[in-house]
Amino acid sequence: MTARELPAKKTPVAIPELYLAVRLQLEPLVNARRAEQGKGAASAEELRAATVIMLAQMALETGRFKSISNYNLGGIKCPKSWTECYQHFTTREHFAPPVASQYMAEAPAGTKVQKVGEDADGKWILSFSGPHPMNRFVAFETLADAVAHHCAFMVGKPAPDGFREARYVEAVDAALANDPLAFVTKLRDKGYFTADPKVYSKNVASIAREYAKLVPDTAPAAPTRPVEALVSLAATVPAPEPEAARVEAPAAPGEPAPVTPPPVAPVDLPRIGEPLAQAHRPWWIRLLVWLGRVLVRRPLP
Numbered sequence: 001m002t003a004r005e006l007p008a009k010k011t012p013v014a015i016p017e018l019y020l021a022v023r024l025q026l027e028p029l030v031n032a033r034r035a036e037q038g039k040g041a042a043s044a045e046e047l048r049a050a051t052v053i054m055l056a057q058m059a060l061e062t063g064r065f066k067s068i069s070n071y072n073l074g075g076i077k078c079p080k081s082w083t084e085c086y087q088h089f090t091t092r093e094h095f096a097p098p099v100a101s102q103y104m105a106e107a108p109a110g111t112k113v114q115k116v117g118e119d120a121d122g123k124w125i126l127s128f129s130g131p132h133p134m135n136r137f138v139a140f141e142t143l144a145d146a147v148a149h150h151c152a153f154m155v156g157k158p159a160p161d162g163f164r165e166a167r168y169v170e171a172v173d174a175a176l177a178n179d180p181l182a183f184v185t186k187l188r189d190k191g192y193f194t195a196d197p198k199v200y201s202k203n204v205a206s207i208a209r210e211y212a213k214l215v216p217d218t219a220p221a222a223p224t225r226p227v228e229a230l231v232s233l234a235a236t237v238p239a240p241e242p243e244a245a246r247v248e249a250p251a252a253p254g255e256p257a258p259v260t261p262p263p264v265a266p267v268d269l270p271r272i273g274e275p276l277a278q279a280h281r282p283w284w285i286r287l288l289v290w291l292g293r294v295l296v297r298r299p300l301p
Contacts, residue, residue: 006085006139010161011071013143015055018065018073019215022142022198023051025151030176036163042176049178052215056152056180056189058205060200064207070139070147075193076153078136091114096192100124108132114185120197168192243281 028049042050061075062068070087078086095103100115103126107113111130118124128135140146154171156165167190174182175274184201187193193200 003083006070013065021147030153032158033163046176050175052212053175053180053208056204059207060203072137073150076138085139088131091125091135117294206270
């Protein structure tokens with residue numbers, strides 16, 4: 001793919017969906033690396049722990065996946081050899097004062113580098129904006145491409161001359177051991193981030209505990225067909241037949257046929273405001289009724 005800058009696009013993702021995607025990509029890479037080292041395959045518990053911790057670190061880098069842009073899952077910057085899509089957006093980094101001063105003095109035209117604060121270790125916090133190499137981040141058009149890149153970026157990938165390990169593979173080993181603190185420490189030692197490692201590791205561990213309650217305990221089964229080919233269950237449910245087109249199913253052999261009750265004729269009731277129909281009574285009954293009314297009205301002696 002030719003290197004080009006993608007337009008800014010928010011690409012939020014759901015935790016269960018991302019967990020499944022990362023878990024399915026992570027397993028073959030981890031096991032291929034272990035096989036070359038003469039080790040056995042990773043257990044389901046190890047892979048689950050590693051996936052959850054990696055998701056927690058991604059969440060910290062992307063505002064819990066709500067401010068994620070162009071599927072950059074872990075705030076990964078473009079290496080010098082990057083030849084695929086990218087995007088520039090404002091970022092903050094922590095540097096020692098001499099290094100920070102140099103960045104501010106050598107900011108390329110069209111970019112802005114300014115000090116916005118200091119951290120607990122006395123490092124300057126710089127904000128980089130514009131097309132600066134410091135804020136040039138990898139970008140993807142699909143979640144599948146992003147997950148494949150991120151897992152290979154962290155673990156490495158098979159190559160003709162042997163498994164090619166990534167820079168942060170030791171951090172993945174710590175995640176497989178369910179050790180968020182060691183995971184963050186390895187990332188920090190290899191230069192993944194410049195923020196305060198104490199705060200960073202505390203946040204990763206907290207989010208990992210939260211996400212561990214949201215994902216399944218068992219290993220997900222590999223899909224038998226591409227995700228794009230799967231359709232919603234709701235779309236496969238046939239629409240109900242029209243009332244006139246329904247036909248009663250025949251009774252099974254040996255069973256009595258269903259009995260359909262005869263239709264009940266509707267009762268003709270008077271409309272509102274109409275008097276009820278009166279039945280015609282004989283003359284002598286009408287006479288007795290009249291005499292009874294007259295006697296009731298007469299006063300007693």
